[in-house]
Structure formats: structure tokens, C-alpha cells
Amino acid sequence: MATKGKPPKPEELSKIDYTPPKRGWMDTPVVFKPGMYCHGTRAKYLEAVGMPNARDWSPAEEDWKLPPEWKEIVLKGIKERLQKYRTFHVFMDICVRCGACADKCHFFLGGGDPKNMPVLRAELLRSVYRKYFTTAGKFFGKAAGARELTEDVLKELWYYYFQCTECRRCSLFCPYGIDQAEITIIGRELLNLLGLNLDWIMGPVANSYRTGNHLGLEPHTIKANIEFMIDDIETITGIRVETTFNRKGAEILFVAPSGDLFGVPGNYVAMGELMLFHEIGLDYTWSTLACEGGNFGFFTSMEMAKKLYYKIYSEAKRLGVKWILGGECGHQWRLMNQYLDTWWGPADFLEEPVSPITGTKFENAKGSKVVHITEFTADLIRHGKLKLDPSRNDHLRVTFHDSCNTSRAMGIFEEPRYIIKNVCNHFYEMPESTIREKTFCCGSGSGLNAGENIELRMRGGFPRANAVKYVKEKFGVNMLANICAIDRAALPTLMDYWNPGVGVCGVHELVGNALVMKGEIERTLDLRGEPLPGKGGTD
Amino acid sequence: MGILFSFSVVVAIILLVIAGVSGAGLNFLFGVIFPYIALLIFIVGVTYRVVQWGSSAVPFRVPTTGGQQTSLPWIKANKIDNPTTSYGVIFRMLFEVLLFRSLFRNTKSELREGPMLVHGSEKLLWLAAIVFHYSFLIILLRHMRFFTVPVPTPIEFLEFIDSFFQVGAPLVYITNFTIVIALLYLLYRRLAMPQIRYISLPSDYFPLFLILAIAITGIIMRYFEKVDIVGVKQITMGLVSFRPVIPDNIGVIFYIHLTLVCTLFAYFPFSKLVHMAGIFLSPTRNLANNNRMVRHVNPWDYPVKVRSYQEYEDEFRDKMKKSGIPVEKE
Ligand code: HEM
Ligand code: SF4
Numbered sequence: 001m002a003t004k005g006k007p008p009k010p011e012e013l014s015k016i017d018y019t020p021p022k023r024g025w026m027d028t029p030v031v032f033k034p035g036m037y038c039h040g041t042r043a044k045y046l047e048a049v050g051m052p053n054a055r056d057w058s059p060a061e062e063d064w065k066l067p068p069e070w071k072e073i074v075l076k077g078i079k080e081r082l083q084k085y086r087t088f089h090v091f092m093d094i095c096v097r098c099g100a101c102a103d104k105c106h107f108f109l110g111g112g113d114p115k116n117m118p119v120l121r122a123e124l125l126r127s128v129y130r131k132y133f134t135t136a137g138k139f140f141g142k143a144a145g146a147r148e149l150t151e152d153v154l155k156e157l158w159y160y161y162f163q164c165t166e167c168r169r170c171s172l173f174c175p176y177g178i179d180q181a182e183i184t185i186i187g188r189e190l191l192n193l194l195g196l197n198l199d200w201i202m203g204p205v206a207n208s209y210r211t212g213n214h215l216g217l218e219p220h221t222i223k224a225n226i227e228f229m230i231d232d233i234e235t236i237t238g239i240r241v242e243t244t245f246n247r248k249g250a251e252i253l254f255v256a257p258s259g260d261l262f263g264v265p266g267n268y269v270a271m272g273e274l275m276l277f278h279e280i281g282l283d284y285t286w287s288t289l290a291c292e293g294g295n296f297g298f299f300t301s302m303e304m305a306k307k308l309y310y311k312i313y314s315e316a317k318r319l320g321v322k323w324i325l326g327g328e329c330g331h332q333w334r335l336m337n338q339y340l341d342t343w344w345g346p347a348d349f350l351e352e353p354v355s356p357i358t359g360t361k362f363e364n365a366k367g368s369k370v371v372h373i374t375e376f377t378a379d380l381i382r383h384g385k386l387k388l389d390p391s392r393n394d395h396l397r398v399t400f401h402d403s404c405n406t407s408r409a410m411g412i413f414e415e416p417r418y419i420i421k422n423v424c425n426h427f428y429e430m431p432e433s434t435i436r437e438k439t440f441c442c443g444s445g446s447g448l449n450a451g452e453n454i455e456l457r458m459r460g461g462f463p464r465a466n467a468v469k470y471v472k473e474k475f476g477v478n479m480l481a482n483i484c485a486i487d488r489a490a491l492p493t494l495m496d497y498w499n500p501g502v503g504v505c506g507v508h509e510l511v512g513n514a515l516v517m518k519g520e521i522e523r524t525l526d527l528r529g530e531p532l533p534g535k536g537g538t539d
Numbered sequence: 540m541g542i543l544f545s546f547s548v549v550v551a552i553i554l555l556v557i558a559g560v561s562g563a564g565l566n567f568l569f570g571v572i573f574p575y576i577a578l579l580i581f582i583v584g585v586t587y588r589v590v591q592w593g594s595s596a597v598p599f600r601v602p603t604t605g606g607q608q609t610s611l612p613w614i615k616a617n618k619i620d621n622p623t624t625s626y627g628v629i630f631r632m633l634f635e636v637l638l639f640r641s642l643f644r645n646t647k648s649e650l651r652e653g654p655m656l657v658h659g660s661e662k663l664l665w666l667a668a669i670v671f672h673y674s675f676l677i678i679l680l681r682h683m684r685f686f687t688v689p690v691p692t693p694i695e696f697l698e699f700i701d702s703f704f705q706v707g708a709p710l711v712y713i714t715n716f717t718i719v720i721a722l723l724y725l726l727y728r729r730l731a732m733p734q735i736r737y738i739s740l741p742s743d744y745f746p747l748f749l750i751l752a753i754a755i756t757g758i759i760m761r762y763f764e765k766v767d768i769v770g771v772k773q774i775t776m777g778l779v780s781f782r783p784v785i786p787d788n789i790g791v792i793f794y795i796h797l798t799l800v801c802t803l804f805a806y807f808p809f810s811k812l813v814h815m816a817g818i819f820l821s822p823t824r825n826l827a828n829n830n831r832m833v834r835h836v837n838p839w840d841y842p843v844k845v846r847s848y849q850e851y852e853d854e855f856r857d858k859m860k861k862s863g864i865p866v867e868k869e
């Protein structure tokens with residue numbers, strides 16, 4: 001089994017050969033390359049949430065310990081899903097193999113493996129679909145692009161469906177909107193019928209089921225972590241901010257990704273938010289159960305994703321809040337924007353969100369009652385409710401990475417930029433074809449930010465990193481801002497690998513730095529506790 | 540391999556027609572029976588496909604958003620690439636179907652020294668696709684003159700436009716050339732670009748060869764191996780009026796052309812050509828990004844087992860109390 005290895009050197013990794021092999025893809029068996037895949041899930045995690053075929057297994061071994069009737073399970077699963085998802089059904093039928101999507105995937109661009117072209121990733125499953133569900137495939141077999149479902153085919157599906165971050169970049173460019181993310185989601189559902197998930201996904205799922213968050217933080221730990229941050233804020237600003245947990249009757253429930261309650265640099269985002277909420281006197285509360293906007297269930301199955309999101313509305317209801325404010329997280333917003341209300345709505349026990357500070361009605365969230373924090377903060381700034389000193393970020397030359405989910409499953413582009421431009425003096429955009437809806441993935445999304453697949457992650461992140469390199473060399477950019485917890489976990493490694501010297505931060509860390517608080521001491525430290533260069537910056 | 544196979548099938552069809560018409564004199568089979576069967580397969584087949592897709596559920600509203608969302612009033616939203624209303628969706632779909640909007644975004648990535656990954660714009664595929672499809676559409680519409688008496692004015696107007704750069708008699712249609720050029724380019728890129736070649740199946744080459752053969756036989760009939768147009772119109776009018784006739788002395792080239800068209804129609808529902816209908820049903824394009832405004836209902840939603848707050852509190856109550864977090868049950 002692959003262990004936490006070291007990837008090859010950047011100079012080597014960036015020698016990428018895009019020419020496909022001579023032999024056709026159907027005749028090229030899958031090779032499991034260490035560093036390109038993750039550990040299989042342990043039995044205990046599957047058992048914890050009652051998922052099938054719980055056993056310890058390793059993808060590197062010949063025997064995957066499949067149930068004897070595994071093939072029937074998969075075929076039945078496909079049939080069922082063809083009826084349940086029009087996306088899947090239509091996408092299985094209408095691809096013309098024009099190849100417009102081929103060089104849009106960061107895994108293909110960073111690795112050159114032809115099976116990482118979205119169209120081929122889809123064909124891996126489509127070929128099976130043709131064999132068992134279409135007339136042409138049944139009669140003409142290989143000539144019609146159909147093939148048997150064998151154990152090798154299953155392994156190939158596993159290997160490549162866990163080399164897709166469900167980023168939807170292919171879908172943007174496809175003339176029919178064929179979305180490999182959707183096909184990957186369904187492919188992973190099928191694999192999960194056989195207990196073929198990743199340890200790195202299933203662990204967080206099991207944790208999230210029990211404690212509400214991926215890291216398995218228990219309520220008192222969450223509180224303690226946030227109190228540590230409050231201590232740090234006091235050191236930096238001289239102000240002791242207040243916050244509450246599980247408080248009934250608060251106006252707003254704040255749901256952040258749990259990554260922000262734990263490690264660096266996410267904690268600086270939470271600090272910025274604590275400071276902001278304190279400064280404007282927001283009547284809000286944390287919930288120690290709904291303490292995670294992220295949802296690794298989404299990388300497992302729709303049912304699991306739904307289960308893990310039960311806490312959001314149920315906690316809002318229990319605590320009697322009026323509406324929900326969501327933190328900086330990518331896939332949290334895929335779900336809060338496109339799934340939450342369908343799963344657990346209607347949210348008629350909540351009220352249409354109104355900013356208590358500016359009176360702005362968030363009309364776009366009037367149904368689901370969840371507001372994105374950058375919508376909220378951009379509105380505050382627009383109404384002049386914040387006193388900001390952007391020069392406190394003058395040591396930073398900032399660029400902004402649009403997360404896949406917030407870009408192509410939501411479209412939140414201007415809000416974070418508006419904030420950044422108000423709290424920083426030095427902001428530079430990466431090339432046009434690598435930002436906004438065309439943004440490149442961090443390479444570690446959809447549960448792939450493990451240690452053992454580090455080469456995959458560095459490859460997948462290459463297009464993003466390369467665009468950062470461009471602005472680093474051109475404008476001296478040294479900070480990569482984003483609104484996603486997975487970015488904050490994954491991009492530091494990516495930057496250290498490809499662009500040493502570029503840091504990673506959330507947008508509300510920058511807000512926290514610039515926010516002038518009533519009664520604060522002269523700031524000499526930024527939120528990271530590092531000395532602030534003299535006012536006016538270093539350049 | 541796929542190329543040769545697809546090419547051979549098209550050649551085999553042509554030979555079959557020559558044998559059938561010139562050899563065995565099966566003019567009625569090729570001129571009347573096959574067209575009716577092909578049309579029937581086309582109509583029933585495409586309808587069946589659409590009904591099948593339509594009967595699949597749309598559990599979630601998952602548009603792929605391609606522009607700024609609608610949020611705060613002072614932020615300019617992209618109402619077409621990220622629609623929130625039905626009007627927006629209709630416009631988005633019109634742009635997709637009529638202008639191939641998404642394909643227009645196409646880029647080409649290139650790894651240069653540095654390493655520098657450069658993403659340039661690449662519009663050739665879009666151009667070829669547009670030229671091919673519009674040529675096909677115009678040619679199809681022009682053919683209506685064979686099925687109508689009198690020929691409706693719009694069709695005559697279309698002919699007039701299409702032959703605008705008239706150089707002599709007979710009328711030279713622009714689309715006759717553009718469709719062939721576009722098809723040749725599409726074929727060329729399938730063969731010459733290693734990645735596109737790698738993903739291509741026999742079923743990708745076949746429609747290209749087939750349509751190319753249709754276009755070429757059409758051009759031959761029109762400019763070189765002239766056929767008796769009056770006779771052709773007798774056949775076609777016979778077909779639409781369900782009083783089929785087979786006039787004599789129509790060249791075999793006509794039967795080849797017609798049979799290839801029949802093949803296209805009959806093949807259509809079983810192939811990737813159903814993208815014509817599928818594009819309208821693609822949920823990443825034909826839904827609005829308004830989930831936070833209007834709830835989308837999943838028709839097959841079912842209850843799932845969840846962990847309740849009570850269970851959570853039961854497990855952590857002591858720890859919560861000790862750290863001063865409010866609990867429901869003391
Ligand atoms: C609503 C109608 C249609 C739309 C919006 C549409 C759209 C497209 C688009 C965007 C492509 C990809 C670009 C390309 O590869 O050329 C394509 C490919 C193709 N379409 Fe259509 N199409 C339609 C109808 C048809 C019809 C009626 C036919 C022919 C009978 C057809 C035949 C083809 C073929 C053969 C290709 C593949 C070309 C290749 O191999 O590269 N399409 N279509
Ligand atoms: S862009 Fe769409 S139609 Fe073209 S090959 Fe990719 S998935 Fe198929």
C-alpha cells in the first residue's frame with residue numbers, strides 16, 4: 001500500500017507528455033501508480049454509518065473482497081440511477097466525443113493520462129452502460145464502444161473516479177453541459193454499494209455523523225478552540241470579543257467549515273469572522289453540532305450527503321434562529337446553494353434573511369434562508385458600516401482563487417473580490433482563462449486531499465499553481481486568497497511545492513487585518529501574530 | 540480500425556444500392572419502402588428516446604453556472620450564463636442551441652518552457668461545428684421544394700440567399716461547399732489530433748462518412764451526373780401524398796443518395812446524433828440557478844436515518860455541561 005510518499009521533484013513532474021499511447025484505451029489495463037490513489041476505507045467507518053460490505057481492504061491488493069454478486073449490484077445500481085437522475089441518463093447517451101472537454105481537466109493537464117480526459121473518464125462507465133443498457137452495445141459490442149463489466153473494469157473505474165475532483169470545469173465547456181462531476185458522483189455511489197470508498201472520505205463521514213464535523217471535534221473542544229482564538233484576538237487587538245454556543249433565541253446561526261476551527265490558516269478566517277461579528281454587534285450563535293458546513297457524504301452518496309446535512313436546518317429550528325449565515329467553504333456552498341433546501345426544506349420555520357446592520361434583504365436567499373458570508377460582508381462594506389484600514393495588508397500582494405463549487409455551482413465572483421479590493425491595496429488577477437467560471441481546481445477537492453496520493457494532488461493542482469506562478473513573477477504576488485476550507489488545507493502544500501513563498505489565506509483573514517475596531521490598541525501584529533510592517537507597507 | 544470499419548459500411552451501402560437498383564431492379568424497395576421505414580424508425584425512435592429521458596427524474600436543480608450570480612442589487616448579474624428566471628434559461632438555451640455558446644468558450648492548452656501552461660482561445664471547432672450544422676439545416680430546408688407544390692416563398696428565398704454568389708447555371712449553392720469543407724475538417728481533426736483520435740469510436744466516424752457521402756452524391760447529382768428532376772419530384776410527391784410512384788430513367792445515383800439519407804434517419808435514434816434532442820433536456824443547462832429562492836422538490840425523496848440532536852447531547856452532555864455549553868436536558 002502506498003504510504004505518505006514524496007512526489008517527484010517539480011522539474012520532473014512538469015515534464016508532461018500529452019500524447020496518448022498507441023494501444024486503444026479499452027485494451028490498456030489500469031496500472032495503480034503509488035502516489036496517485038488513496039487508501040481504501042477501513043471497515044469501522046463503514047460500520048459506523050451502516051454502509052455495505054464493511055471490511056478492511058487495500059486497493060493495491062489483488063483481492064478487493066467484493067461480495068459474490070457484486071456485478072449484479074452494480075448493474076442494478078446503474079439501472080436504478082438511470083431512472084433517478086436525468087443528468088446521468090442523458091449524459092450517458094448524447095456525448096459526441098468532440099473532445100472540447102479533453103484539455104479542460106486539471107488532472108489531464110497535470111498528468112497527461114488520457115483516461116483523465118473527462119470524455120474518457122465518462123466512457124469508462126459509458127462503455128459498461130452501452131453493453132448492458134443499449135441495443136447497439138448489446139449486439140455490436142466493442143464496435144459500438146461497449147465492454148463487459150469485469151473486476152478490472154471496476155478497478156479502473158475506482159482508480160479514475162477518485163482522480164476526479166467533481167469540479168465541473170468540463171461541464172462548462174461541453175456543448176451539451178455534460179457534467180463529469182455528476183457522472184463521478186453517481187460512479188462513486190455505485191462503488192459505495194460495494195464498500196469501495198476512501199479512508200480519507202469515510203473517516204470524516206463517520207466523524208461527521210457522530211460529532212457533526214469531519215475532524216471529530218467534540219463540543220467542548222470546539223468551544224475551547226474558539227476561545228483560544230479569542231485569546232489571540234485579544235493579544236492582537238486588545239479587545240476581548242464575545243461569542244456564544246448553542247444559544248437559543250439568537251438571530252443568526254453561523255455555520256462554518258470545521259477546518260476553520262482547527263488548523264492553520266483556516267483559524268485566521270474564523271478569527272476575522274469573530275472580530276467582524278463582534279464589531280458590528282451581530283446577534284449570532286455557533287452550534288456545536290451544526291459546526292460543519294462541509295459534507296464528505298457528498299463524495300460518498302447522495303443519501304449520505306443528505307444524512308449529514310440534517311443538522312443544518314434542525315439546529316436552526318431547535319435554536320430558534322431567524323436565518324443562517326454560511327462560512328467560507330467551497331463544497332459547503334455547492335450544497336447550501338443547490339441541495340440543502342431540496343433535502344431538508346422547506347425552511348418555512350425561518351425568516352427571509354435581512355441584514356440587521358444594513359437592513360438589506362437577501363432576496364436571492366429568501367427560500368432557503370442561507371446567506372454566504374461574502375454576500376453579507378460585501379453588503380456591510382457597501383453601506384459603509386465597517387471602518388477599514390487596507391494598509392494593514394500592504395505586506396501582501398494578493399490574488400484570488402475561485403473555488404470550483406462556488407464558481408460553477410453558484411457563481412459568487414464579485415462579492416469576494418469587492419471585499420478584497422476594500423481591505424487590500426494590492427490585488428492582482430490571474431489570467432482570464434484560469435479564474436471565475438473557468439477557474440482551475442486546487443487538485444484536492446472531493447475528498448482527495450489525503451497524504452498518500454500526493455503526486456496526484458501536485459499534478460492536479462499544477463494548472464492552478466502555474467497561473468499563480470504567472471502573477472507571482474509578474475506582480476510579486478505572495479498571497480493566494482480563497483473562500484474554501486479545502487483550499488486552505490490543500491493549497492499551502494501546493495504552493496510550497498510549485499511556488500515557494502506564496503501563502504494562502506481566507507478572505508475574512510484579510511478582513512480581520514483591515515478591520516478597525518472600536519477601542520483597539522495600535523495594531524503591531526497581523527492575525528497570524530506576525531509583526532505588521534510599518535504603515536504604508538514595505539514597498 | 541474504427542475508421543476503416545465505418546468507411547467500409549458506407550461503401551457497402553452504396554454497393555448494395557447499385558446491386559439492388561441497377562442489378563435486381565428493386566427500385567420500389569429503395570425508392571419507396573426504405574424511405575417509409577426509415578422515417579418511421581426516426582420518428583418512433585427519437586420520440587422513444589425523448590420519452591425515456593423525460594421519464595427520468597430531476598431530483599436536484601444543478602445548473603452549471605457560467606457567470607456572476609444574482610445576489611446584491613448593486614452587483615451586476617450575468618442573467619444568461621447564470622439565469623435565475625425562465626426567461627434567462629430560455630435565452631441560455633437559445634444561445635446553446637443556435638450559437639453553440641459553450642463550445643465558443645473553447646480553449647486550447649499548451650505547455651511551454653518554464654513550465655508555462657498557456658490557455659489560448661480555440662474557435663476552429665466551434666466554427667466548423669456552426670458551419671456544418673447550419674449548412675445541414677439549410678440544405679434540409681431547401682429540400683422542402685421536392686415535397687411541396689407550390690414551393691413556399693421562404694424556401695425559395697432560402698435558395699435565393701444560398702445561391703447569392705451565383706456564377707452561372709445551374710445555381711451553385713454555397714452550403715454545398717461549406718458542408719463538405721466543414722465535414723472534412725471535422726474528420727481531419729478526428730484523425731490528426733492524437734487525443735481526439737484516441738477517444739473516437741467507429742460510431743464517431745460513421746456519421747461523418749455517411750453525411751459526407753450524402754453531400755457528395757447530392758453534389759454529383761446536381762452538377763455532374765444530372766438526374767431527371769421532374770422524375771425525382773414525382774417520387775417525392777408520391778411519398779408525401781402516400782400515392783407512391785416510381786418513374787423510369789432516374790439514375791442510380793439518386794437511389795444511392797436517397798438510401799444514404801434513409802440510413803441516416805434510421806441510424807439517428809440509436810446513435811450519438813440524438814444530441815439534437817438531448818441538448819434540450821440537459822439539466823446543467825436548462826435549469827435556473829434559483830435554488831435559494833425557490834425550492835426544488837425531489838420526486839423520489841425518501842426518509843433517511845439521521846442522528847438526532849438528542850442522541851448527540853446524550854453522548855456529550857457531561858462534557859457540554861462542564862464547558863458551559865447549554866443543554867436541553869440537565
Ligand atoms: C438542435 C440541433 C443540434 C445541435 C444544437 C447540435 C449541436 C452540436 C454540437 C455543439 C456539436 C459538437 C461540435 C462538433 O463536433 O461539431 C455537434 C456535433 C455533431 N452533430 Fe450536431 N447538433 C444538432 C443537430 C444535429 C443533426 C440534425 C445532425 C445530423 C444529422 C448532427 C450531426 C452532428 C455530428 C455528426 C456531430 C459530430 C461531428 C464530429 O464528429 O466532430 N447534429 N452537434
Ligand atoms: S465536450 Fe461534451 S460532447 Fe464533447 S467530448 Fe466532452 S463530454 Fe462529449
Ligand code: SF4
Nearest residue numbers: 105164165167168170
Ligand atoms: S469534473 Fe473536474 S476533475 Fe472531474 S473530469 Fe471534469 S474537469 Fe476533470
